[in-house]
Amino acid sequence: MDMLPKTDHVTAPSDSDVLHWLTNETRDERFIDNIFAELCFRLQRAGVPVKRASLHILIHHPQWLGARIMWVDGMREAEIARVDYDVRERSEYIGSPANEIHDGAAEVRENLERDPSLGRTHAVFDDMRAKGLTDYVAWPLYHTLGKRHIVTFATDRTGGFDEAHIAGLLKLLPVLALVSEIRVKNRLARTLLETYVGSHAGELILAGATRRGSGTTVRAAIMICDLRDFTRISDNWPRDDVIDLLNGYFDAMSEPIVRHGGEILKFMGDGLLAIFPLSQPTACANLLHAVAEARQAMAALNERNSDTARAPLNYGIGVHVGDVMYGNIGSRTRLDFTVIGPAVNMASRLEALTKQLGRTVLLSRAFAEIVESEFELERVGEYPVRGFSDPIELFAYHG
Numbered sequence: 001m002d003m004l005p006k007t008d009h010v011t012a013p014s015d016s017d018v019l020h021w022l023t024n025e026t027r028d029e030r031f032i033d034n035i036f037a038e039l040c041f042r043l044q045r046a047g048v049p050v051k052r053a054s055l056h057i058l059i060h061h062p063q064w065l066g067a068r069i070m071w072v073d074g075m076r077e078a079e080i081a082r083v084d085y086d087v088r089e090r091s092e093y094i095g096s097p098a099n100e101i102h103d104g105a106a107e108v109r110e111n112l113e114r115d116p117s118l119g120r121t122h123a124v125f126d127d128m129r130a131k132g133l134t135d136y137v138a139w140p141l142y143h144t145l146g147k148r149h150i151v152t153f154a155t156d157r158t159g160g161f162d163e164a165h166i167a168g169l170l171k172l173l174p175v176l177a178l179v180s181e182i183r184v185k186n187r188l189a190r191t192l193l194e195t196y197v198g199s200h201a202g203e204l205i206l207a208g209a210t211r212r213g214s215g216t217t218v219r220a221a222i223m224i225c226d227l228r229d230f231t232r233i234s235d236n237w238p239r240d241d242v243i244d245l246l247n248g249y250f251d252a253m254s255e256p257i258v259r260h261g262g263e264i265l266k267f268m269g270d271g272l273l274a275i276f277p278l279s280q281p282t283a284c285a286n287l288l289h290a291v292a293e294a295r296q297a298m299a300a301l302n303e304r305n306s307d308t309a310r311a312p313l314n315y316g317i318g319v320h321v322g323d324v325m326y327g328n329i330g331s332r333t334r335l336d337f338t339v340i341g342p343a344v345n346m347a348s349r350l351e352a353l354t355k356q357l358g359r360t361v362l363l364s365r366a367f368a369e370i371v372e373s374e375f376e377l378e379r380v381g382e383y384p385v386r387g388f389s390d391p392i393e394l395f396a397y398h399g
Contacts, residue, residue, distance in 0.1 A: 015168035018042045022175045032057070032183035033069045037078040039176070040071045048165050049157040051133060055141070056083075056098055056150040057184055061191050095122050097138040101150050108138040111160060128154055135160025139173060143181040151176065198263045201337040212335055215327015220275040221287045221319065221367060222339070222347040223262070225253055225294075227270035228314035228355060245305075246270060249313055252297035260290040265338050271351075275324065275339055284321060284370045291317060291361055292399035316354030319397075320347040320364040349385045350394065357383070357394075365393040 021042060026035050036055050043050045055069040064082040071078040087093050097108040110120055113134045119125065128136060138152040153169055155161055161169075193202030227249060234242050250272065254264055257274050261283070266273040276283040276290075302312040322343025328335045350362045357380060368377055375397065382391040 015043070015046050015048065015171065018046050018168075019172055019175060022172060022179060026179055030183070030186070032180050032187075033078040033080050035179060035183070036069050037071050037075070039172075040078075043169075044073075046168070048168055049155045049161070050153050051156045052128070052131075052152075052154040054150075054152045055180065056152075057180070058147070058149060059184070059188060059191065062195055092123065095120075096124055097122075097136075097152065098150055101138055101140050102148065106140065108136075110136045112136060112154075113158075113160065132156045134158060137161065137166065137169070139170070141173060141177050141180065143177060143184070149177075149180070149184075197337045198265060200263050201265065205337060212328050212330065212332065215325055215329075217323050218275070218326040218339070219278045219321075219323050220326075220339070220343075221278065221284045221321045222324065222344055223257070223274045223276070223287055223291070223317060223319050224344075224347045224351045225272050225274075225315055225317045226351050228316065230270040233311075241310075245310070245313070248301050248305075249298070249315075252301050253294045253315075256290040256293035256297065259293070260286040262287060262290055266336075273338070273344070275326075278321070284367060285374055287319065288371060288375055288397060288399075291319075291397065295360070295399045315360070316351050317361045318347045318349065318351030318354065319361065319367050320350060321367040321370065322346070345387055346385065346392070349387065350392075353383060353385070353394070359396045361397040361399070363395040363397055365395070368395040 018039070022035075022039060026038075029035050029038075032055070036053070040050050040053050051073045053071045056066065057069070058066040061082075065085045065087060066083045068081045068083055069078045070081065088099075093099055097110075100108050110125055111134075112119075112125060112129050116126070116129065125136070133154045133156050135157070136152065136154040138150055141149040141151045143149060151173070153161075155165075190202060193205055197205065227246075233245070237245070249270070250267065253272060257264055260276075261280055262274045262276045264272055264274045276287045278284075280286065298313065298315065305312065320343055322341070324339040324341045324343050326339045328337055329340060330336045346364060350364060354360060354362050359380065362380065363377065371377075372395075378396040378398065380394040380396050382393045385392045
């Protein structure tokens with residue numbers, strides 16, 4: 001009997017293969033957007049005709065409510081868009097699939113091939129029809145304690161998804177929920193640390209620098225800023241006005257600092273402490289650029305405040321450079337990641353002197369020597385500084 005020639009046979013992946021990959025082979029991938037894009041590629045190879053997919057995650061960042069991860073056929077990577085807190089008041093949300101899911105719907109399915117007048121009326125469906133999509137489905141994605149996020153899939157296949165496609169997608173949801181929750185929690189932890197201790201300190205804490213007393217010596221330019229007459233303001237203004245005023249002041253000061261590479265370590269009532277590590281060669285110049293921009297922002301803020309009959313805000317900034325101890329300080333159960341040392345004390349004393357000497361920004365001689373060839377500084381003179389035995393030569397910077 002003649003034998004048939006032996007041939008290699010390649011089996012196409014199935015939705016079970018996709019589930020196995022999602023369960024067992026994503027542990028080394030840090031970012032959920034990368035996992036989501038790869039999931040869509042693998043679904044296509046398994047015969048599920050996904051043309052468009054999105055993942056909507058609630059993050060509760062201080063500036064934005066969440067994020068939308070969008071993948072469309074032909075994209076190598078998914079796109080991430082931030083979602084503002086006021087999104088639920090906008091037309092693109094009201095009546096949308098996301099609105100239905102957040103209101104408790106277990107599924108939103110829309111046949112995009114039928115007469116639009118017979119289905120849901122929303123701009124997102126009109127946009128999908130215009131792009132040739134034929135079917136759309138959205139489901140809640142449940143995280144711990146009933147937190148609901150959203151995942152959606154759409155296809156351009158004639159007749160839309162069939163029952164097997166829908167069953168395969170539904171089978172993935174519990175595992176996708178687990179995989180996404182881990183990444184979202186990691187991102188949330190990072191976001192919280194960035195929000196409350198700053199990006200660099202946050203990275204160190206995530207890397208394990210959590211033991212009391214752990215730290216390092218860093219040479220840095222130190223900037224301390226404080227608002228003038230805040231006690232009077234807080235005693236006489238309504239609470240909400242005081243909070244709004246402080247937020248505007250901190251925005252004006254903080255955004256230039258971060259933009260120029262500084263790290264804000266602490267908000268202290270109406271003051272802030274920031275450092276510019278000298279590991280960056282232009283750190284001292286960067287600090288003065290940040291101060292100049294902050295002064296412009298404060299001038300603009302005061303102009304806006306005058307329109308609402310608020311008094312102008314005055315402030316003082318002290319700047320020094322030196323070695324600081326950078327690390328964990330506090331009680332056994334409550335730590336603060338900050339900087340301490342004589343250099344920090346000097347910056348604080350200079351800030352206090354700004355009011356006495358009628359200057360907005362005072363620089364120490366040690367700092368001025370580093371930047372005097374690039375910036376126009378005014379020598380103020382030598383003054384005694386509390387806690388230091390010798391008078392300190394001071395310079396003013398007018399930005």
